[in-house]
Amino acid sequence: MTAEDARDLLENYFAVLAAPPESPVFSASAADLPERGNMLALLDTYGPLIKALDRSAAAVYFANLFGNLASGLLVSLSLYGRSFDASLGNMTIHLFHAANHYRFGYQLADATLRAIPDGAAREQDVLAALGRFFGQTVRPLYEACAAAGDVPLAHAWGLLPSRMLYFAEHYADKATQAGDAAGAARLRSDYAAIKRQLGLDVFGLAKHPFDIVIRTVEDLADPAKQMRMKNACCLYYRTEGGDYCYTCPRLKESVRAERRAAYRSKAEAAR
Numbered sequence: 001m002t003a004e005d006a007r008d009l010l011e012n013y014f015a016v017l018a019a020p021p022e023s024p025v026f027s028a029s030a031a032d033l034p035e036r037g038n039m040l041a042l043l044d045t046y047g048p049l050i051k052a053l054d055r056s057a058a059a060v061y062f063a064n065l066f067g068n069l070a071s072g073l074l075v076s077l078s079l080y081g082r083s084f085d086a087s088l089g090n091m092t093i094h095l096f097h098a099a100n101h102y103r104f105g106y107q108l109a110d111a112t113l114r115a116i117p118d119g120a121a122r123e124q125d126v127l128a129a130l131g132r133f134f135g136q137t138v139r140p141l142y143e144a145c146a147a148a149g150d151v152p153l154a155h156a157w158g159l160l161p162s163r164m165l166y167f168a169e170h171y172a173d174k175a176t177q178a179g180d181a182a183g184a185a186r187l188r189s190d191y192a193a194i195k196r197q198l199g200l201d202v203f204g205l206a207k208h209p210f211d212i213v214i215r216t217v218e219d220l221a222d223p224a225k226q227m228r229m230k231n232a233c234c235l236y237y238r239t240e241g242g243d244y245c246y247t248c249p250r251l252k253e254s255v256r257a258e259r260r261a262a263y264r265s266k267a268e269a270a271r
Helices: 003-014 036-049 055-080 122-149 153-177 181-197 253-269
Strands: 026-029 091-098 101-108 216-218 226-228
Touching: 003 055, 026 036, 036 055, 036 091, 036 122, 055 101, 055 122, 055 153, 055 181, 122 153, 122 181, 153 181, 153 226
Parallel strands: none
Antiparallel strands: 026 091, 091 101, 216 226
């Protein structure tokens, strides 16, 4: 897989950009966003666009979507052997409208993709890149975001493992289908190594955010299948007309069962 393949994937699926998007509704240097006033400006611009009922929903949505950048870095490192500079000083964060929704883009001043040597030290190089990203980029942004949105810092971090795991499994499956079993194994191994190798000092928390138990629930449509539950609530219910997601850890099991029954009854009636 070439550097151009990696660049196309990062831009088209993870919004890692070399140039600004057309007509952004908000833009700021990532290095400025840890300052409370700048983070408040971002959340107060974003909140009305997603019909947030309060600032906490905008904060959690931002933290959740920032997991796309983390996932893009992991996939690039594991499948393509390429790293990029995702430091605050190298990044401008844009909020823009695309495909009928608002999303965040991450424009890199230096968008060079640097090769990670494939050898005995590869895993340590990957973990060093992820450790820098978590500690020097994600941590200050999450700390500012959680404070501005009045949500627990652990809640912001709790969104990241589920989102990264989803993308890790998705792209590992695609790699396997494309005949790259070794790449799929690297991706799964690198994700697992985050919990095993990166210490609490990286995250600034009392509990490792990636030390989670993966829970599943019965698939909404098919009783023979299971769906992975979210690790933390996305606060969709704190948006206008929103509710708890079917896979939300806050949803009562009795309500989840009622939703399954209603969904299947409606599907059966439509046949």
